[in-house]
Amino acid sequence: MDLAFTPEQQMIADVIDAFAREVLLPRYAHWDRTGNLPEEQFARMGEIGLLGLRVPEAFGGQDVDAVTAGLAIEAAARGDFNCCYAILIACFAGEILGRHGDDAVKAEWLPGMASGEKIICTCLTEPQGGSDAAGIRTRAVRQGDDYVISGEKASITLVMAGHAGIVFAKTDPAAGAKGVTAFLVPFDLPGVSRAPYADLGSRGIARGSLFFDEVRIPARYRIGAEGAAFSKVMHTFDYTRALIGLMCLGAAQQSLAETVEYLKSRQSFGQPLPRYQGVSFPVAEWAAKIEMARWLCLRTLWLRDQNLPHTAEAAMCKMQCPDIAVGAIHECLLLHGHYGYTQDFPHEQRLRDVIGQQIADGTTQIQKLIVARELFGRDFV
Ligand SMILES: Cc1cc2nc3c(=O)[nH]c(=O)nc-3n(C[C@H](O)[C@H](O)[C@H](O)COP(=O)(O)OP(=O)(O)OC[C@H]3O[C@@H](n4cnc5c(N)ncnc54)[C@H](O)[C@@H]3O)c2cc1C
Numbered sequence: 001m002d003l004a005f006t007p008e009q010q011m012i013a014d015v016i017d018a019f020a021r022e023v024l025l026p027r028y029a030h031w032d033r034t035g036n037l038p039e040e041q042f043a044r045m046g047e048i049g050l051l052g053l054r055v056p057e058a059f060g061g062q063d064v065d066a067v068t069a070g071l072a073i074e075a076a077a078r079g080d081f082n083c084c085y086a087i088l089i090a091c092f093a094g095e096i097l098g099r100h101g102d103d104a105v106k107a108e109w110l111p112g113m114a115s116g117e118k119i120i121c122t123c124l125t126e127p128q129g130g131s132d133a134a135g136i137r138t139r140a141v142r143q144g145d146d147y148v149i150s151g152e153k154a155s156i157t158l159v160m161a162g163h164a165g166i167v168f169a170k171t172d173p174a175a176g177a178k179g180v181t182a183f184l185v186p187f188d189l190p191g192v193s194r195a196p197y198a199d200l201g202s203r204g205i206a207r208g209s210l211f212f213d214e215v216r217i218p219a220r221y222r223i224g225a226e227g228a229a230f231s232k233v234m235h236t237f238d239y240t241r242a243l244i245g246l247m248c249l250g251a252a253q254q255s256l257a258e259t260v261e262y263l264k265s266r267q268s269f270g271q272p273l274p275r276y277q278g279v280s281f282p283v284a285e286w287a288a289k290i291e292m293a294r295w296l297c298l299r300t301l302w303l304r305d306q307n308l309p310h311t312a313e314a315a316m317c318k319m320q321c322p323d324i325a326v327g328a329i330h331e332c333l334l335l336h337g338h339y340g341y342t343q344d345f346p347h348e349q350r351l352r353d354v355i356g357q358q359i360a361d362g363t364t365q366i367q368k369l370i371v372a373r374e375l376f377g378r379d380f381v
Pocket residue numbers: 121122123124125126127128129130131132154155156157158202207356357359360361362363364365366369
C-alpha cells in the first residue's frame with residue numbers, strides 16, 4: 001500500500017494551490033456581491049489547464065488521471081468554490097463527449113471548453129423532479145438526418161453563460177432508462193431559451209431553466225448510440241461525486257485554516273481562545289472528519305483510475321462530504337463570534353455556497369439509496 005502522490009500529482013496540486021491563493025481567493029466575494037460571471041477567472045483557469053483536466057489531449061486537454069483531477073479541484077475550491085463549477089461541468093462534458101462524441105463535434109467544442117472560452121452545461125434535471133433521472137420527459141424525435149428536441153430542463157448550473165449543453169432526452173419513452181439519449185445542443189439554435197433563478201448562494205454562476213421548443217439538430221450531435229445515455233451519465237456521476245466531495249472539503253479546509261489563525265489572534269478572560277477546549281476541540285473534530293472524508297474521495301478516484309468498481313464509494317463521498325463541509329464551515333462562522341455573521345469574513349458565503357452541493361448531483365437521500373442498493377442488491381432496495 002502506497003498512499004503517496006506521484007511527483008506529477010503533487011506538482012499539479014501545488015501549482016493549483018498557489019493559483020487559488022493568489023488569483024481565486026482575493027476575488028471570491030466579488031462575484032457574490034456583484035452577481036457577475038467570473039469570466040476572467042475562467043480564462044485564467046483555462047490557461048493553466050483546469051478546464052481540460054478530463055479532455056483528451058488531441059482536443060486541447062490534459063486528460064489527467066482521476067486522482068489528479070481530484071487534487072486540482074480540492075486546491076481550487078480553497079480559493080473559489082463557485083469557480084469549481086466550471087471545472088466540474090468541464091470534467092462531465094470532457095468525459096461524456098470526449099469518450100462517446102462524434103470527432104467533428106469534439107473538435108468544434110472541446111478545445112474552446114478547455115481554454116475557458118466555451119461553457120458546456122450538464123442538462124439532466126427537469127421541473128417535475130431530478131431524483132428520478134430516468135423519468136425525464138424531454139423528447140428527441142428523429143426526422144431524417146436531424147433530431148427535433150422539445151421539453152424543459154431545470155436547475156442548470158451556468159445556464160445563462162453556457163454556450164451549449166449535454167442534454168438528456170427520451171428517444172423511446174416506453175423504454176425507461178434505456179430510452180434516454182444524450183445530445184450536444186448549442187444554445188444559439190432557434191427554439192432555445194433560458195431564464196435565471198435568484199439563488200441562496202453561488203450567485204455569480206447563475207443557475208436557471210432551459211427551454212427547447214422544437215429545436216432541430218443534426219444527428220451527428222447525438223453522443224453515443226440511441227438509448228445508451230443513462231448508464232454513461234451514471235458512470236460519469238461516479239466520477240463527479242468524488243470530485244464534488246473534494247470540492248466541498250477544499251472550501252471547508254480553507255475556512256478551518258482561516259479560523260485557526262483568527263482564534264490564535266483573540267483572547268477572552270486573559271487567555272488566547274484556543275486554550276479553551278470549547279474552542280479548540282470542535283476545530284480538531286472537524287479537521288478529523290475532513291481528513292477521513294478526503295481519503296474516501298481520493299480512494300474512490302484511485303479505484304476509478306484502476307477500472308475497479310466504485311459506485312458505492314462515490315455515493316458515500318457525495319452523501320458525507322457536503323454535510324461535513326456545511327457543518328465545519330458553520331462551526332467556523334460561530335467561532336468568529338458576531339464577525340462571522342458579517343460579510344467581512346468569507347464563512348457566511350462559503351456556507352451559502354456549499355449548501356447547494358447537499359442537493360446537486362443527487363441529494364443525500366438518493367446517495368443513501370445507491371449505497372443501500374449496492375449493499376443489499378436490487379431485489380431488496
Ligand atoms: C446548486 C445546484 C446546482 C445544480 N446543477 C445542476 C446541473 O448543472 N444540471 C442538472 O441537470 N441539475 C442540476 N441541479 C439539480 C439537482 O441535480 C437536483 O436538484 C437533484 O437531483 C434533486 O432533484 P429535485 O431538486 O427535483 O428534487 P426531487 O427529486 O423533487 O426531490 C425532493 C426531495 O425528495 C427527496 N427524495 C426524492 N426521491 C426520494 C426517494 N426515493 N427516497 C428518499 N428521498 C427522496 C430528495 O432527496 C429531496 O430531498 C443542481 C442543483 C443545485 C442545488
